């Protein structure tokens with residue numbers, strides 16, 4: 159017997175994306191975004207609206223997107239509850255460090271293990287959605303999260319995921335089967 163839960167965004171897991179931008183004075187800001195995803199293989203779409211981050215992207219035409227890891231859950235959550243609109247030293251308060259991306263006008267946060275460097279492409283606004291779309295021009299990874307072939311080993315990322323049901327962060331879980339592979343037997 160299934161129970162009706164009404165209208166809730168019943169997608170799990172959601173990502174914990176750290177959107178890095180520079181303000182008009184070159185001060186780094188980072189915001190937490192769970193409502194975002196990749197489209198195609200080189201684009202990212204973020205449902206973000208009304209934040210200092212939006213103002214920054216409008217000016218710099220660039221942003222970075224890092225995956226938050228379990229070691230930085232405190233900072234990741236803070237980036238989602240504090241706004242640089244009210245707290246100009248928002249980023250500095252965390253003690254994290256940032257370097258300017260070599261490719262786009264946005265900060266790369268040293269402590270996050272995997273970062274996409276993105277050029278702003280467009281803002282899509284309809285009656286139902288508001289999305290900021292970026293082109294991924296490069297990905298930077300700490301060597302510690304790579305396997306022996308140089309590919310990202312998700313097991314080493316300790317990536318946080320957002321659980322909207324429980325309003326908490328979890329650590330991404332274990333391998334359950336090969337994609338484009340686990341279902342092969344049923345093709346016979």
Ligand SMILES: Cc1cc2nc3c(=O)[nH]c(=O)nc-3n(C[C@H](O)[C@H](O)[C@H](O)COP(=O)(O)O)c2cc1C
Nearest residue numbers: 189190191192193206207209210211238240241242
């Ligand atoms: C877990 C979590 C997820 C969030 N996801 C989003 C999101 O997808 N889109 C959005 O507009 N705001 C989201 N927020 C809220 C922003 O991160 C928050 O308003 C932040 O203060 C904006 O920072 P800024 O004004 O410095 O850019 C989220 C907050 C939390 C805690």
